[in-house]
Amino acid sequence: MLAGIDYFIVIAYIVGILLLGYYFKRFVSSSEDYFLGGKSLPFWAIGMSIVVSDIGAMDFVGVSGQAYRYGISVGNFDWIGSVPAMLLAAFIFIPYFWKGGMYTIPEYLGKRYNSSVRTIASLTWIIFFAVDLGVLFWASAVLLNVLMGWPVWVSILITATVVGFYTYFGGITAVVMTDVVQLVIMFVGGLTLVFLALHAVGGWEELVDKISNMGPEYRQHFDLIQPSETKTPFPWTGILFGLTFVMANAYMIGNQAIVQRCLTAKNEWHAKASMIFGSALKMLIPILVLFPGLMAIIIHPGLEDGDRSLPMMIKSTLPPGLIGLMFSAFFAGLMSSVDSLLNSTATLFTKDIYEPYIKKGADDKHYLKVGKITTLVLLIIGILTSPISSKFPGIYVAIQTFLSYFQGPMFAILLLGIFWKRTTQWGGLSGLIIGIAFAIYLNTFKAQFFTIEDPFLYVSWWSFLVGFIVTVMVSFFTSPYSEDRLEGLVYKVTGGKNNNKQ
C-alpha cells in the first residue's frame, strides 16, 4: 500500500502532466498542428518521445515478467530488435516520409500503390491500436490492483481520463512534450528501483551466481542468444530472422505511432537525428524493465505469474516516497503509450478514412474537430476492450502476437515499394492480403508447424517472406507506374533529386 507521501507524489505528478499537456492547447489551431506539431519539434524531444512511447505498461510489467521466466534474452527486443531498424529508418525511410509531407504511413502506401492498400493498412493499424489500448489499460490495472488494491475498472478509468484530457486538447505537441517529462521520471524511478534491488541481492555478480545455481532451467538466464531448439519464445533463429529482419523494421518503419513523431521534426536533420538519438536511449531500457524481473527471481522465487514480479519488487524493495516515484514512473510509461496510440489513431482515421471516404474537401477546422472526436471514441473502445488481454498468458507476448499478423507483410510491401520501382499496385495489394492471411493461418495452426512456446517471431518472418514473394511475382505480371508517377516515392527514382531539397 502507498503511504501519504507516495500519494502526494503521484497526485502531484498527474496534476503536473495534466497542466503541462493542457498548456500546449494554445499551439493547436490547425490539423497540421494537431497531427504534426506544425513541423516544429526538435530531435531530442522526438527521440525521447519515441522511446517512452514504446515502453509503456507492456515493458514495465510484461518484460519484467518475461525476464523472470526466461532471463535476459527478452532484452533482444530493445537491443538488436530496435537499434539496427532505427538506423535504417533514420537514413532511408524517414527522410522520404518527411520530405513527402506525409501524415501517415498508409498515406505513403496509398501514393506508392493504391487506395485499397492504404485503406487496408490504415484499418489494420486502427484495429491493432484499439486492441493495444485495451492491453495497456489492463496492464495498468494489474499493477494498481497489486500495489494499491484499487479495483481494476477504477484504475482504467483514471488512466483514460488523465491521458484523454491532454491528448484531446494538445494534440501531438502535448503528447511529445509530456513524453519528455515522462521519460525523465521513468528513468529516475526505474533506476532507483534497480539500484536498491541490486543492493538487496548483493550486487551483480552475486545475482548472476545465485540465479545460475538455482537449477538447469536457469542456466541460460544470462545468455542473450538462446539455442534454436529452446522452448522459450526467443530462439536465436527467431531473434535474427523474425525480430531483427522483420518485426523490428516493421515496427520502427511502419508503425504510425513511432514514425508520426519523426514527421513533426523541424527539418530533415532533426527527423533523422531523432531516430538515432532514440536508439541510444533505447539501449538503456532493458536496465529499467528487465533487471527488476531478474532480481525478483532471488527476492520472490516461485511466482506463478511472472507479470507480478515488478509489482512485488516495488512493494518489497522501495521505501515510502520512492514507491510513489516508481509508481509515477510506471504511470508515465503507461500514459505516454496511451497518448501516442490515441493521437496516431486519430490521425489515421481522419487522414486515411474520413477525409478520402466520408467527407472530401472540408475546411481544415472540420478535420481538426474530427481528429479530436476520434480521440474520445477510441478512448472508449480501449476501455471496453481491455478485458481481452486477460485471456492471454503474457501481456507482452499478447501484443507481439497481434503485431505478428500483419507486421511482416506490411514491411515487405514497404521495403519493395521504396527500393524497387518495378513493384506494382496489384503486387503490393496481393502481397499484403495474402501475407496477412498466411500469418493468421500459421497462428491458427501453430501447434502443427512450430515446437517453441509462442512462435510469433517465426510467424512474422514467414508471413514477410510470403508477402515479399507474392508482391514480386504479381508485379512481374502487372504494369508498373511510370517514373514520373513514382517521383519522391522510390529510392532509385528520386534519390539524387531529393537530396538537394529542403
Add this chain to the structure above:
Amino acid sequence: MLNFDWLSGVSQESAKIVFLALFVLIGILVLFIPNEYAYEGVEKDDRHWWNNLKLWAIGVLAILFLIYYIF
C-alpha cells in the same frame, strides 16, 4: 522447415558471431553514407563533427556490439 530445424546444428557461439558480424556490416554501410546526406538540413557553417549523424550511428552500434560480445 518453418521451425528452423535446419539451423539446429549451429551452436550458440557461432550464432553470436553472426550477430556481431551483422553489427559490423551495418557499421560499414553507415560509413558509406555520403557526408552531405548525413548533414542534410544543417547550414554549411554549422556542420561540425558532433552533428555528423554517421558518427552518432557508429557510436550506437559500438555499444550494441559490446553488449552482445559480453552476453
